[in-house]
Amino acid sequence: MFLVLFLMAHALAHDLWIEKKDNSYILYYGHTKPKEGEERFLAYNPEKVIKFECYDEGGRLKEARVERSYPSKLYGQCAVVYGLFSSGYWTKTPEGTKNLPRDRVGNPIESWVSYESVKRVERWPEDPSKPLTQDLEVVLEGRPSELSVGKKFTLRVYYGGKPLKDALVSYKGKTVGATDSEGRVNLRIREEGLQVISASFRERADGTKADYIIRTTTLLFELKL
Amino acid sequence: MKRSVYALLGFVGFSFAHHGVASLGAVGLEGPGAPLETSSSATLPQGRWLLYTKLDHVRWKRYSFEDFSDQKSRHDFWMFGVGYGLKPWLSVYLFAPYYTKREVKSEDGSTYTYRVSGFADLQLMAVLGLKYDRGLRLVPERESLEDLMDWHFTLYGGVSLPTADANKRDRRRDPQGEFAPDMALGFGKPTITFGFTATKQMVNLPALTFLLDTSYLKFFEHTYNTGDKFKFGDEFRLNTALAYRLYTDQGRGIRLDLLSEVNYLYIQKDRENGQKVEDSGGQIIYGVLGSRLYYKNLSLGLGVKVPLWKDLNQESQQQGAEGKERYRLIATLSLLF
Numbered sequence: 429m430f431l432v433l434f435l436m437a438h439a440l441a442h443d444l445w446i447e448k449k450d451n452s453y454i455l456y457y458g459h460t461k462p463k464e465g466e467e468r469f470l471a472y473n474p475e476k477v478i479k480f481e482c483y484d485e486g487g488r489l490k491e492a493r494v495e496r497s498y499p500s501k502l503y504g505q506c507a508v509v510y511g512l513f514s515s516g517y518w519t520k521t522p523e524g525t526k527n528l529p530r531d532r533v534g535n536p537i538e539s540w541v542s543y544e545s546v547k548r549v550e551r552w553p554e555d556p557s558k559p560l561t562q563d564l565e566v567v568l569e570g571r572p573s574e575l576s577v578g579k580k581f582t583l584r585v586y587y588g589g590k591p592l593k594d595a596l597v598s599y600k601g602k603t604v605g606a607t608d609s610e611g612r613v614n615l616r617i618r619e620e621g622l623q624v625i626s627a628s629f630r631e632r633a634d635g636t637k638a639d640y641i642i643r644t645t646t647l648l649f650e651l652k653l
Numbered sequence: 654m655k656r657s658v659y660a661l662l663g664f665v666g667f668s669f670a671h672h673g674v675a676s677l678g679a680v681g682l683e684g685p686g687a688p689l690e691t692s693s694s695a696t697l698p699q700g701r702w703l704l705y706t707k708l709d710h711v712r713w714k715r716y717s718f719e720d721f722s723d724q725k726s727r728h729d730f731w732m733f734g735v736g737y738g739l740k741p742w743l744s745v746y747l748f749a750p751y752y753t754k755r756e757v758k759s760e761d762g763s764t765y766t767y768r769v770s771g772f773a774d775l776q777l778m779a780v781l782g783l784k785y786d787r788g789l790r791l792v793p794e795r796e797s798l799e800d801l802m803d804w805h806f807t808l809y810g811g812v813s814l815p816t817a818d819a820n821k822r823d824r825r826r827d828p829q830g831e832f833a834p835d836m837a838l839g840f841g842k843p844t845i846t847f848g849f850t851a852t853k854q855m856v857n858l859p860a861l862t863f864l865l866d867t868s869y870l871k872f873f874e875h876t877y878n879t880g881d882k883f884k885f886g887d888e889f890r891l892n893t894a895l896a897y898r899l900y901t902d903q904g905r906g907i908r909l910d911l912l913s914e915v916n917y918l919y920i921q922k923d924r925e926n927g928q929k930v931e932d933s934g935g936q937i938i939y940g941v942l943g944s945r946l947y948y949k950n951l952s953l954g955l956g957v958k959v960p961l962w963k964d965l966n967q968e969s970q971q972q973g974a975e976g977k978e979r980y981r982l983i984a985t986l987s988l989l990f
Contacts, residue, residue, distance in 0.1 A: 578856070580786070580787070580799055580800075597797070604797050604798045604799060605795065605796070605797025605798060605799075605800070606795060606797075607795070608793065608794060608795040609794075613795070613797050614786070614796075614797050614799055614800050615797060615799055616799040616802075616856070
């Protein structure tokens with residue numbers, strides 16, 4: 429368990445998020461709450477952006493113009509904006525952690541490949557409990573209109589379109605639980621404003637380039653009273 | 654979360670006073686607190702074991718030997734237990750109490766100490782866990798930190814088996830042995846206990862947990878080797894507690910709680926050969942102040958318990974009974990694996 433938490437900590441060391449500016453959505457990578465010595469925005473290679481998509485209220489993929497640069501931008505009227513990113517291979521060595529696959533460093537201790545995704549909800553889809561992708565994704569179970577500060581609500585975590593057990597779920601950066609066999613976890617909204625809910629899990633990799641695949645996803649939505 | 658993610662521990666307090674009563678509890682590093690005497694409403698995670706030991710060290714108030722020719726001095730009630738989570742909502746326990754009782758007795762103008770030690774009656778117990786989360790339901794396998802702040806309840810029941818020696822007695826002054834059921838190790842007959850607990854970790858102040866526990870302990874009449882019949886008075890308890898999380902270090906798996914409890918105890922009069930023993934039983938309110946330290950899957954609890962108020966039957970005739978303690982020191986050590 430400690431190894432899992434350790435790896436999750438590495439995977440979660442950087443955040444992926446989407447900000448809205450005028451009529452565009454911007455995909456950022458870095459630290460939403462940088463500590464001393466940390467940069468808020470980390471420049472990334474646009475090729476690391478695997479998906480940057482726009483969905484309508486029906487949960488259908490919608491045409492949108494994507495500017496593949498740093499930072500990547502998406503222009504469109506979207507109910508949901510979704511981004512999938514890979515920060516690549518990471519290998520821990522006696523000299524430190526390197527952003528390289530296991531077979532490209534000497535004395536590897538352990539290694540992983542990291543995939544991060546973010547789903548920003550502007551308007552809830554008609555069926556908010558349905559995943560939009562086959563990637564790791566957090567969906568809301570129940571009616572969005574029932575969300576309120578202090579009240580519990582249920583989320584489900586999906587991967588490959590199926591509920592995922594044992595995903596660690598965090599709320600505003602704090603781990604609050606793990607999903608059950610139906611992929612469910614209960615949370616409570618603690619304050620209004622932007623809600624940041626993340627889920628992570630790891631699976632075994634081929635062992636050549638990486639020991640593990642670590643997948644992390646973040647659900648972003650605004651709660652206004 | 655999976656109940657083990659934050660080293661969620663089930664800590665069972667099973668405190669035998671001179672007759673015995675159960676208290677059960679559980680806690681994680683950020684979950685509800687667990688007092689020393691008041692049962693909490695936590696069940697053991699499914700498939701997990703709990704090893705448990707508790708010491709209840711009692712110092713009795715002493716009086717002039719003119720008033721009481723025989724006086725209980727100090728008792729050590731050890732409890733060794735093992736628990737297992739059959740289901741997330743059903744835990745079972747086996748407890749083996751070990752008692753050391755000391756009584757200072759008068760003999761020809763001097764005194765001697767009669768000491769009895771040994772294992773007391775084994776006890777079996779089952780705990781059914783419930784919670785209120787948009788409806789009453791059984792405790793699920795997984796609970797998030799927010800789920801742990803829901804109202805949790807347990808119904809528990811147990812039975813003791815008459816495995817210990819109920820006829821152990823002092824033969825120094827009387828070769829036939831002096832009849833003193835409260836200095837024996839066993840009750841001679843099974844006892845039955847059943848209870849209810851409620852626990853609430855405060856949503857807006859998660860460091861604070863409120864707990865309530867009520868239970869009833871039923872004794873049955875036993876005929877001793879002497880031919881005497883004796884029945885201990887049944888016990889009713891209503892305990893409340895507050896546990897406050899003072900300190901946590903998630904990285905090192907350390908948590909420190911401050912515990913305060915108010916325990917009410919009503920004891921019926923004992924019955925000897927069908928007759929009520931008038932100088933037995935009564936009502937007591939105890940106060941408990943203590944703390945509990947958690948380190949990963951270990952927990953160490955320490956506390957002091959004193960009578961705050963009492964209304965005992967023929968109080969001036971009672972010595973070495975509940976309500977007549979100078980103090981009780983309580984220590985527990987638990988391991989979940």
